[in-house]
Amino acid sequence: MPNLINNSAELKANFGALSLSFTWVNISSFVEDVERDIIAEAIGFDALEYFITNSSSLTGVRKQALILLQRSVSYLTIHRWSHTALYQFEDKALYVAKSTGGAVISDKKLKDLRVFCEEQGFIFLDKAIDLMERNLVEFPDYADSGTRQDLLQGFIKTAADFSKYRNIRSSRITFLSVYADMLEVQDQQLPNYMTPAYYAVYKEKYLDGELSLDEQKLLPLIKKAVAMLTVAEACKHLPVKVTGDGLFINRYNNSIDYEMADPAAAAQVQFLQDDHQDRGERALNKLKEFITDNPLFFPGYVAPTASNIQLNDECSGIVMF
Numbered sequence: 001m002p003n004l005i006n007n008s009a010e011l012k013a014n015f016g017a018l019s020l021s022f023t024w025v026n027i028s029s030f031v032e033d034v035e036r037d038i039i040a041e042a043i044g045f046d047a048l049e050y051f052i053t054n055s056s057s058l059t060g061v062r063k064q065a066l067i068l069l070q071r072s073v074s075y076l077t078i079h080r081w082s083h084t085a086l087y088q089f090e091d092k093a094l095y096v097a098k099s100t101g102g103a104v105i106s107d108k109k110l111k112d113l114r115v116f117c118e119e120q121g122f123i124f125l126d127k128a129i130d131l132m133e134r135n136l137v138e139f140p141d142y143a144d145s146g147t148r149q150d151l152l153q154g155f156i157k158t159a160a161d162f163s164k165y166r167n168i169r170s171s172r173i174t175f176l177s178v179y180a181d182m183l184e185v186q187d188q189q190l191p192n193y194m195t196p197a198y199y200a201v202y203k204e205k206y207l208d209g210e211l212s213l214d215e216q217k218l219l220p221l222i223k224k225a226v227a228m229l230t231v232a233e234a235c236k237h238l239p240v241k242v243t244g245d246g247l248f249i250n251r252y253n254n255s256i257d258y259e260m261a262d263p264a265a266a267a268q269v270q271f272l273q274d275d276h277q278d279r280g281e282r283a284l285n286k287l288k289e290f291i292t293d294n295p296l297f298f299p300g301y302v303a304p305t306a307s308n309i310q311l312n313d314e315c316s317g318i319v320m321f
Helices: 008-014 029-044 045-053 060-081 108-135 148-151 157-164 172-194 196-207 218-234 266-293
Strands: 087-089 095-096 239-245 247-250
Touching: 008 060, 029 045, 029 060, 029 108, 029 148, 045 060, 060 108, 108 157, 108 172, 157 172, 172 196, 172 218, 172 266, 218 266
Parallel strands: none
Antiparallel strands: 087 095, 239 247
16 A cells, blocks of 8 residues: 655655665554554545655645655654664574664764654644645645644634744643643633633634634734633643743653753642733733724624522622621
Protein backbone atom coordinates (compact mmCIF):
# COMPACT_ATOMS: atom_id res chain seq x y z
CA MET A 1 0.00 0.00 0.00
CA PRO A 2 1.44 3.41 -0.94
CA ASN A 3 2.15 6.07 1.68
CA LEU A 4 2.91 9.78 1.80
CA ILE A 5 6.59 8.77 1.92
CA ASN A 6 7.44 5.67 -0.14
CA ASN A 7 11.22 5.29 -0.34
CA SER A 8 14.53 6.47 1.10
CA ALA A 9 14.92 9.16 -1.57
CA GLU A 10 11.61 10.77 -0.62
CA LEU A 11 12.52 10.58 3.05
CA LYS A 12 15.92 12.17 2.42
CA ALA A 13 14.27 14.96 0.41
CA ASN A 14 12.49 15.99 3.61
CA PHE A 15 15.22 15.04 6.10
CA GLY A 16 18.54 15.94 4.53
CA ALA A 17 20.76 14.29 7.16
CA LEU A 18 19.66 10.84 6.03
CA SER A 19 22.46 8.78 4.46
CA LEU A 20 22.11 7.83 0.81
CA SER A 21 22.83 4.23 1.81
CA PHE A 22 19.93 4.12 4.25
CA THR A 23 17.90 0.92 3.84
CA TRP A 24 14.21 1.60 3.33
CA VAL A 25 13.08 -1.69 4.85
CA ASN A 26 14.56 -0.59 8.19
CA ILE A 27 12.22 2.36 8.47
CA SER A 28 9.17 1.71 6.27
CA SER A 29 7.12 0.28 9.15
CA PHE A 30 7.70 3.48 11.14
CA VAL A 31 6.34 5.52 8.23
CA GLU A 32 3.19 3.40 8.22
CA ASP A 33 2.82 3.78 12.00
CA VAL A 34 3.18 7.56 11.87
CA GLU A 35 0.66 7.93 9.07
CA ARG A 36 -1.85 5.64 10.80
CA ASP A 37 -1.38 6.80 14.40
CA ILE A 38 -0.71 10.52 13.97
CA ILE A 39 -1.55 11.89 10.51
CA ALA A 40 -4.82 10.00 10.04
CA GLU A 41 -5.86 10.86 13.60
CA ALA A 42 -5.21 14.54 12.90
CA ILE A 43 -6.82 14.98 9.46
CA GLY A 44 -9.01 11.88 9.06
CA PHE A 45 -8.41 8.64 7.16
CA ASP A 46 -10.33 9.83 4.08
CA ALA A 47 -8.19 12.95 3.79
CA LEU A 48 -5.00 10.93 4.20
CA GLU A 49 -6.12 8.50 1.51
CA TYR A 50 -6.92 11.43 -0.79
CA PHE A 51 -3.40 12.85 -0.44
CA ILE A 52 -1.80 9.44 -1.00
CA THR A 53 -3.95 8.55 -4.02
CA ASN A 54 -3.56 11.93 -5.75
CA SER A 55 -0.04 12.89 -4.66
CA SER A 56 1.35 13.07 -8.19
CA SER A 57 -1.37 15.33 -9.59
CA LEU A 58 -1.99 17.86 -6.81
CA THR A 59 -1.41 21.56 -7.47
CA GLY A 60 -1.81 24.87 -5.64
CA VAL A 61 -2.74 24.78 -1.95
CA ARG A 62 -3.37 21.04 -2.15
CA LYS A 63 0.23 20.49 -3.23
CA GLN A 64 1.41 22.81 -0.45
CA ALA A 65 -0.56 20.80 2.12
CA LEU A 66 0.89 17.54 0.77
CA ILE A 67 4.45 18.86 1.10
CA LEU A 68 3.81 19.93 4.70
CA LEU A 69 2.34 16.52 5.54
CA GLN A 70 5.32 14.75 3.94
CA ARG A 71 7.67 16.88 6.03
CA SER A 72 5.67 16.01 9.13
CA VAL A 73 5.77 12.28 8.38
CA SER A 74 9.52 12.40 7.73
CA TYR A 75 10.45 14.08 11.01
CA LEU A 76 8.04 12.00 13.09
CA THR A 77 9.31 8.83 11.42
CA ILE A 78 12.91 9.63 12.33
CA HIS A 79 11.74 10.40 15.87
CA ARG A 80 10.10 6.98 16.23
CA TRP A 81 12.88 5.09 14.48
CA SER A 82 15.50 6.69 16.76
CA HIS A 83 14.13 4.76 19.74
CA THR A 84 15.41 1.48 18.27
CA ALA A 85 18.16 2.68 15.91
CA LEU A 86 21.03 2.17 18.37
CA TYR A 87 20.17 -1.39 19.27
CA GLN A 88 21.00 -4.77 17.80
CA PHE A 89 18.77 -7.68 18.80
CA GLU A 90 20.06 -11.25 18.79
CA ASP A 91 18.74 -14.55 20.13
CA LYS A 92 20.43 -14.32 23.51
CA ALA A 93 21.23 -10.66 24.02
CA LEU A 94 20.54 -7.03 23.21
CA TYR A 95 23.52 -4.96 22.09
CA VAL A 96 24.24 -1.30 21.43
CA ALA A 97 25.07 -1.07 17.74
CA LYS A 98 28.55 -0.04 16.65
CA SER A 99 29.00 2.43 13.84
CA THR A 100 31.45 1.85 10.99
CA GLY A 101 31.27 5.44 9.76
CA GLY A 102 31.78 7.39 13.00
CA ALA A 103 31.04 7.45 16.72
CA VAL A 104 27.60 6.37 17.89
CA ILE A 105 25.54 9.38 18.96
CA SER A 106 25.67 10.27 22.66
CA ASP A 107 22.61 10.06 24.90
CA LYS A 108 22.41 13.85 25.16
CA LYS A 109 22.60 14.39 21.42
CA LEU A 110 20.09 11.61 20.85
CA LYS A 111 17.68 13.27 23.27
CA ASP A 112 18.14 16.62 21.49
CA LEU A 113 17.52 14.92 18.14
CA ARG A 114 14.33 13.29 19.38
CA VAL A 115 12.98 16.52 20.84
CA PHE A 116 13.81 18.41 17.63
CA CYS A 117 12.27 15.81 15.31
CA GLU A 118 9.07 15.49 17.31
CA GLU A 119 8.63 19.25 17.62
CA GLN A 120 9.32 19.83 13.92
CA GLY A 121 7.03 16.99 12.90
CA PHE A 122 4.10 18.43 14.81
CA ILE A 123 4.88 21.98 13.66
CA PHE A 124 4.66 20.87 10.01
CA LEU A 125 1.45 18.97 10.78
CA ASP A 126 -0.08 22.03 12.40
CA LYS A 127 0.96 24.17 9.42
CA ALA A 128 -0.79 21.71 7.10
CA ILE A 129 -3.93 21.81 9.24
CA ASP A 130 -3.85 25.61 9.39
CA LEU A 131 -3.53 25.76 5.60
CA MET A 132 -6.49 23.40 5.15
CA GLU A 133 -8.56 25.36 7.68
CA ARG A 134 -8.02 28.52 5.62
CA ASN A 135 -8.97 26.73 2.39
CA LEU A 136 -11.68 24.28 3.46
CA VAL A 137 -13.37 24.26 0.05
CA GLU A 138 -10.19 22.67 -1.36
CA PHE A 139 -10.16 19.91 1.27
CA PRO A 140 -13.69 18.46 1.64
CA ASP A 141 -12.48 15.15 3.11
CA TYR A 142 -10.66 17.02 5.86
CA ALA A 143 -13.54 19.46 6.39
CA ASP A 144 -15.96 16.59 7.04
CA SER A 145 -13.61 14.46 9.14
CA GLY A 146 -14.68 13.34 12.59
CA THR A 147 -11.38 14.56 14.03
CA ARG A 148 -12.01 18.08 12.81
CA GLN A 149 -15.58 18.03 14.11
CA ASP A 150 -14.24 17.18 17.57
CA LEU A 151 -11.74 20.05 17.50
CA LEU A 152 -14.43 22.45 16.31
CA GLN A 153 -15.93 22.39 19.79
CA GLY A 154 -13.17 24.75 20.91
CA PHE A 155 -12.89 28.45 20.12
CA ILE A 156 -9.16 27.78 19.59
CA LYS A 157 -8.62 24.99 17.08
CA THR A 158 -4.87 24.83 16.51
CA ALA A 159 -1.60 25.23 18.38
CA ALA A 160 -0.70 28.11 16.07
CA ASP A 161 -3.88 29.97 17.02
CA PHE A 162 -3.29 29.28 20.73
CA SER A 163 0.23 30.70 20.41
CA LYS A 164 -1.18 34.05 19.29
CA TYR A 165 -2.54 34.54 22.80
CA ARG A 166 -0.09 32.53 24.93
CA ASN A 167 3.12 31.38 23.31
CA ILE A 168 3.49 27.61 23.21
CA ARG A 169 5.68 27.89 20.09
CA SER A 170 2.88 26.33 18.05
CA SER A 171 3.50 23.02 19.85
CA ARG A 172 0.75 20.59 18.89
CA ILE A 173 1.93 18.31 21.69
CA THR A 174 1.27 20.99 24.29
CA PHE A 175 -2.00 22.04 22.62
CA LEU A 176 -3.44 18.54 22.67
CA SER A 177 -2.26 18.09 26.26
CA VAL A 178 -4.33 21.08 27.43
CA TYR A 179 -7.27 20.69 25.03
CA ALA A 180 -9.58 19.03 27.58
CA ASP A 181 -8.78 21.80 30.06
CA MET A 182 -9.55 24.37 27.38
CA LEU A 183 -13.01 22.97 26.67
CA GLU A 184 -13.78 22.88 30.38
CA VAL A 185 -12.59 26.47 30.85
CA GLN A 186 -14.66 27.88 28.00
CA ASP A 187 -17.87 26.09 28.95
CA GLN A 188 -17.58 26.87 32.66
CA GLN A 189 -16.13 30.39 32.65
CA LEU A 190 -17.54 32.16 29.59
CA PRO A 191 -21.25 31.73 30.53
CA ASN A 192 -20.60 33.64 33.77
CA TYR A 193 -19.52 36.72 31.82
CA MET A 194 -21.68 36.44 28.68
CA THR A 195 -24.75 35.06 30.53
CA PRO A 196 -25.52 31.35 30.09
CA ALA A 197 -28.31 32.02 27.58
CA TYR A 198 -26.25 34.22 25.29
CA TYR A 199 -23.20 31.97 25.54
CA ALA A 200 -25.30 29.07 24.22
CA VAL A 201 -26.54 31.26 21.36
CA TYR A 202 -23.07 32.59 20.57
CA LYS A 203 -21.37 29.19 20.63
CA GLU A 204 -23.99 27.65 18.34
CA LYS A 205 -23.60 30.49 15.83
CA TYR A 206 -19.82 30.18 16.05
CA LEU A 207 -19.88 26.44 15.38
CA ASP A 208 -22.24 27.00 12.45
CA GLY A 209 -20.07 29.80 11.03
CA GLU A 210 -22.88 32.33 11.36
CA LEU A 211 -21.35 35.02 13.58
CA SER A 212 -22.00 38.59 12.45
CA LEU A 213 -19.09 40.99 11.98
CA ASP A 214 -19.92 42.58 15.34
CA GLU A 215 -20.05 39.20 17.06
CA GLN A 216 -16.70 38.26 15.56
CA LYS A 217 -15.17 41.19 17.44
CA LEU A 218 -15.61 39.19 20.64
CA LEU A 219 -13.40 36.32 19.44
CA PRO A 220 -10.00 37.87 20.30
CA LEU A 221 -11.15 38.56 23.87
CA ILE A 222 -12.69 35.10 24.16
CA LYS A 223 -9.56 33.39 22.84
CA LYS A 224 -7.24 35.42 25.05
CA ALA A 225 -9.29 34.64 28.14
CA VAL A 226 -9.56 30.96 27.27
CA ALA A 227 -5.82 30.63 26.53
CA MET A 228 -4.79 32.32 29.78
CA LEU A 229 -7.25 30.40 31.95
CA THR A 230 -6.33 27.14 30.23
CA VAL A 231 -2.68 27.62 31.17
CA ALA A 232 -3.73 28.44 34.74
CA GLU A 233 -5.76 25.24 34.88
CA ALA A 234 -3.02 23.13 33.27
CA CYS A 235 -0.50 24.34 35.86
CA LYS A 236 -2.49 22.47 38.50
CA HIS A 237 -1.87 18.99 37.15
CA LEU A 238 0.51 18.93 34.16
CA PRO A 239 4.36 18.97 34.29
CA VAL A 240 4.94 22.50 33.03
CA LYS A 241 8.25 23.56 31.52
CA VAL A 242 9.03 27.23 30.88
CA THR A 243 11.76 28.41 28.50
CA GLY A 244 12.63 31.66 26.78
CA ASP A 245 10.68 30.38 23.78
CA GLY A 246 7.42 29.70 25.56
CA LEU A 247 5.51 27.37 27.84
CA PHE A 248 5.44 23.64 27.20
CA ILE A 249 4.21 20.39 28.68
CA ASN A 250 7.33 18.52 29.81
CA ARG A 251 7.17 15.05 28.24
CA TYR A 252 10.83 14.04 28.21
CA ASN A 253 11.43 12.48 31.60
CA ASN A 254 12.59 8.93 30.86
CA SER A 255 15.93 7.44 31.86
CA ILE A 256 17.82 8.61 28.80
CA ASP A 257 17.07 12.24 29.61
CA TYR A 258 19.07 12.47 32.81
CA GLU A 259 20.57 15.81 31.71
CA MET A 260 17.26 17.49 30.97
CA ALA A 261 16.32 20.66 32.83
CA ASP A 262 14.02 20.16 35.77
CA PRO A 263 10.35 21.08 35.36
CA ALA A 264 9.38 24.49 36.66
CA ALA A 265 9.77 24.84 40.44
CA ALA A 266 6.64 24.86 42.57
CA ALA A 267 6.93 28.59 43.30
CA GLN A 268 7.31 29.36 39.60
CA VAL A 269 4.32 27.18 38.73
CA GLN A 270 2.20 28.93 41.37
CA PHE A 271 3.23 32.33 40.01
CA LEU A 272 2.35 31.21 36.48
CA GLN A 273 -1.00 29.91 37.64
CA ASP A 274 -1.88 33.10 39.53
CA ASP A 275 -0.61 35.38 36.77
CA HIS A 276 -2.53 33.60 34.02
CA GLN A 277 -5.65 33.41 36.15
CA ASP A 278 -5.49 37.17 36.67
CA ARG A 279 -4.84 37.91 33.00
CA GLY A 280 -7.65 35.59 31.96
CA GLU A 281 -10.12 37.20 34.34
CA ARG A 282 -9.15 40.66 33.09
CA ALA A 283 -9.87 39.54 29.54
CA LEU A 284 -13.24 38.15 30.69
CA ASN A 285 -14.11 41.45 32.34
CA LYS A 286 -13.27 43.31 29.13
CA LEU A 287 -15.45 40.83 27.25
CA LYS A 288 -18.36 41.43 29.62
CA GLU A 289 -17.89 45.20 29.43
CA PHE A 290 -17.84 45.18 25.63
CA ILE A 291 -21.06 43.18 25.48
CA THR A 292 -22.93 45.24 28.08
CA ASP A 293 -21.82 48.52 26.47
CA ASN A 294 -23.02 47.38 23.01
CA PRO A 295 -26.06 45.12 23.59
CA LEU A 296 -27.60 45.94 20.21
CA PHE A 297 -24.63 44.32 18.47
CA PHE A 298 -25.42 40.96 20.03
CA PRO A 299 -28.88 39.55 19.24
CA GLY A 300 -29.98 37.16 21.96
CA TYR A 301 -28.12 38.92 24.73
CA VAL A 302 -30.30 40.02 27.64
CA ALA A 303 -28.62 42.13 30.29
CA PRO A 304 -28.97 40.71 33.81
CA THR A 305 -31.55 42.48 35.97
CA ALA A 306 -32.51 42.21 39.62
CA SER A 307 -35.04 39.53 38.71
CA ASN A 308 -32.71 37.28 36.73
CA ILE A 309 -29.40 37.69 38.55
CA GLN A 310 -28.33 34.64 40.48
CA LEU A 311 -27.55 35.60 44.06
CA ASN A 312 -24.05 34.84 45.29
CA ASP A 313 -22.83 34.39 41.73
CA GLU A 314 -19.28 35.75 41.62
CA CYS A 315 -20.05 37.80 38.51
CA SER A 316 -23.43 39.20 39.57
CA GLY A 317 -22.13 41.74 42.02
CA ILE A 318 -24.84 40.74 44.51
CA VAL A 319 -23.92 38.59 47.48
CA MET A 320 -26.23 37.59 50.31
CA PHE A 321 -24.90 36.74 53.75
